[in-house]
Amino acid sequence: MKRIEPRSGVAFTMERGSILTVCDPDGQQVSDLVAYxxxxxxxxxxxxxxxxxxxxIQIGRGNRLWSNRSNPMLTITADTAxxxxxxxxxxxxxxxxxxxxxxxxxxxxxGNLAEALEPFxxxxxxxxxxxxxxxNVPVDGESGLLAVKPPTSRAGDKIExxxxxxxxxxxxxxxxxxxxxGTFKPIDYSVTSGA
Amino acid sequence: MKRIEPRSGVAFTMERGSILTVCDPDGQQVSDLVAYxxxxxxxxxxxxxxxxxxxxIQIGRGNRLWSNRSNPMLTITADTAxxxxxxxxxxxxxxxxxxxxxxxxxxxxxGNLAEALEPFxxxxxxxxxxxxxxxNVPVDGESGLLAVKPPTSRAGDKIExxxxxxxxxxxxxxxxxxxxxGTFKPIDYSVTSGA
Numbered sequence: 001m002k003r004i005e006p007r008s009g010v011a012f013t014m015e016r017g018s019i020l021t022v023c024d025p026d027g028q029q030v031s032d033l034v035a036y037x038x039x040x041x042x043x044x045x046x047x048x049x050x051x052x053x054x055x056x057i058q059i060g061r062g063n064r065l066w067s068n069r070s071n072p073m074l075t076i077t078a079d080t081a082x083x084x085x086x087x088x089x090x091x092x093x094x095x096x097x098x099x100x101x102x103x104x105x106x107x108x109x110x111g112n113l114a115e116a117l118e119p120f121x122x123x124x125x126x127x128x129x130x131x132x133x134x135x136n137v138p139v140d141g142e143s144g145l146l147a148v149k150p151p152t153s154r155a156g157d158k159i160e161x162x163x164x165x166x167x168x169x170x171x172x173x174x175x176x177x178x179x180x181x182g183t184f185k186p187i188d189y190s191v192t193s194g195a
Numbered sequence: 196m197k198r199i200e201p202r203s204g205v206a207f208t209m210e211r212g213s214i215l216t217v218c219d220p221d222g223q224q225v226s227d228l229v230a231y232x233x234x235x236x237x238x239x240x241x242x243x244x245x246x247x248x249x250x251x252i253q254i255g256r257g258n259r260l261w262s263n264r265s266n267p268m269l270t271i272t273a274d275t276a277x278x279x280x281x282x283x284x285x286x287x288x289x290x291x292x293x294x295x296x297x298x299x300x301x302x303x304x305x306g307n308l309a310e311a312l313e314p315f316x317x318x319x320x321x322x323x324x325x326x327x328x329x330x331n332v333p334v335d336g337e338s339g340l341l342a343v344k345p346p347t348s349r350a351g352d353k354i355e356x357x358x359x360x361x362x363x364x365x366x367x368x369x370x371x372x373x374x375x376x377g378t379f380k381p382i383d384y385s386v387t388s389g390a
Contacts, residue, residue: 058339144253
């Protein structure tokens with residue numbers, strides 16, 4: 001497995017049919033994932049299209065992440081954590097100023113994704129709502145109120161995705177205080193042939 | 196008020212400080228709203244940023260619709276309906292094929308928005324998850340499951356938005372069966388000076 005150091009991010013390509021495994025090595029850490037069609041990066045994961053077709057906001061094993069063009073991009077083929085978020089956007093300079101006015105500002109997952117994706121020609125405005133692996137965002141169905149809680153993931157929890165098209169992936173080890181219970185930890189990942 | 200005929204859409208500009216009023220004249224109809232910065236249409240409403248800053252998925256009076264750049268775009272200044280959706284994407288050819296395989300395919304709100312926004316240089320890939328006025332999408336907080344139910348809006352229900360920057364707005368009278376209880380009705384709207 002490769003390691004994403006705390007409060008950093010990476011981007012890479014993966015071929016259709018290959019498997020991305022994302023592991024929380026120490027527990028209670030969040031990893032923001034974004035995906036683009038490698039042939040045309042204007043096609044990108046869409047939380048709204050995913051909620052439409054999967055008919056749930058709790059995305060896990062068996063669900064697919066859909067694109068803004070209504071194509072499946074990734075299928076979740078294994079998941080030991082059972083708790084992820086697809087509502088919220090990557091933390092950023094602006095979210096640090098808003099939520100943590102007394103703490104040092106960090107460029108966050110948004111800044112880390114922007115730097116990692118730039119070599120692929122993907123600009124910051126093209127970073128969508130991320131699929132926030134291991135992020136724990138309970139929603140009150142009645143009021144709609146949401147909260148960002150520490151992840152329920154334990155050391156060694158994993159999620160696997162199969163690529164349904166050739167993809168550019170952006171992936172982080174989250175930088176925000178609330179999403180990982182105030183600790184900054186690494187994230188491990190691998191891409192393997194699906195054969 | 197101007198009328199948006201059933202299963203159609205419009206686009207227009209509005210100045211910072213002006214008020215957009217959207218009315219459901221007959222009741223139980225949905226209107227998809229999208230908004231772009233008139234000076235730079237790469238800045239666009241973002242459900243994820245809105246959920247982040249408003250800390251709820253039930254957006255109504257007093258809430259703001261935020262952009263992908265973390266700026267407020269619209270503030271909801273009045274709301275007699277109290278039930279809207281910001282989870283789901285505009286209906287489209289693909290959603291008609293998926294959800295209504297036995298019914299005629301329609302280009303949906305997505306196609307209507309694409310045509311209306313084209314004169315402003317906004318391409319279909321740049322249509323985000325819309326703010327779906329009057330749309331009734333209950334979410335089970337425990338399971339995450341969602342459902343598209345007929346709107347609870349009654350004839351004459353209205354929502355008002357104040358523009359927080361100069362905007363390009365796309366607005367529809369929804370074309371899908373489930374979102375409006377199988378009826379296709381018009382939507383009325385006006386833009387007035389906020390002074």
